[in-house]
Amino acid sequence: MSMEQTTADNGFAYTLTRTLDAPAARVWRAWTTPEQYDQWAYAAAGSVEMDVRPGGAWKATMVTPDGGQFPLTGSYLEVTENRLLVVGMDVPGKPEPAAMTMELDERDGQHTQIVLRQTCDTAEERDMAEQGSTMLLDGLSAFLAKETRD
Template identity: 85%
Template sequence: MSTEQTIPANGFSYELTRTLDAPAARVWRAWTTADQYAQWAYAAPGSVEMDVRPGGAWKATMVTPDGGQFPLTGSYLDVDENRVLVVGMDVPGKPGPAVMTMELEEQDDRGTQIALRQTCDTAEERDMAEQGSTMLLDSLSAFLAGGAKG
């Protein structure tokens, strides 16, 4: 896995890339199907709702390692099936959503490369978001390797 950090003039960014041992369509379904997403993304059972289309809403209640729960909501800003998913996450007290981009690229017989990118307002927000995204990629990799059907 490679991690690349850049700092544009308007914020603090990270990019995480990883090659997953699954075709892009399977990775896409894991990320955009509520029951599959709930299995690997630290979401409370039954809390995930997804309307995967530009402008469609999503929500999930995330469960922290210590058992705490916090609700997340947002919308899909761009959807290109099996290739690009741009997710807006509502942030209390901020005028616009936090935006994360997920891109998939099939690597012939080597699986699918996934890239997650996000720009944050502060280094602290970026570090927290990057840590959360790393946890998601670790869990997604385990989910896909576990033979879960999709």
Template identity: 80%
Template sequence: MSTEKTTPADGHSYELTRTLAAPAAQVWRAWTTPDQYAQWAYAAPGSVEMDVRPGGVWKATVVTPDGGRFPLTGSYLEVDENRLLVVGMDVPGKPEPAAMTVELEEREGPHTQIVLRQTCDTAEERDSAEQGSTMLLDSLGAFVTGEAKG
């Protein structure tokens, strides 16, 4: 798995690029199937619900390493199977969801290049979101290559 990081000039956006040793369809299923998502995305078993279509909703309860639980909710803003997922994440106190874009591109091997982008309101929010996204991509990469804990 290769890793690349790019932070655009505005300072409140980030972009993470990875190449995973798995076909795009496998990466897509890991990201859009509740039981698979729960295995790599730090979600409590049974807490993940997904209606993967534009306007469909999702929810998951994230479990932190210290045992804290944080319920997350949102909707799917754009869906193009095996290629593009724009996920809206509800943010308390904000009228619009925070959008995270996940692009998949099939490469030879089979490999998949995944590009994750998000724009945040502040540098602090960006840093926190980027750290969380980096952890997710690390875990996703291990999961799709069979290196994840069982």
């Protein structure tokens, strides 16, 4: 039995599903290219570094609506191009990273279903993570729509 199921049993999980108006390869690039990521993911310009392969490191500085900055670090746990990204986020004071799973399922060459999943230790952590992920999906949707129009 993998660690993931064990934590899911006694953790607080969320799953967000959305259909994006773009092929999977375009969604993947938006999520794994620093120059694109910092345009939609509320990251400080130039702060994003990504080594997209299993065990590769990433870092980004997130900017809150009120201008606060939060440096984040982590690594990629699983990478299947255009399909699956499991991102580990370092959590201060915890031995294990918080893992967020992003799955892409291309529907017809024009649309891609994206699913974000995460299991947290507390309901409060889950609510914050879910809120953050919802903001990410909103930003990603707007970015892809804008890119389509350009």
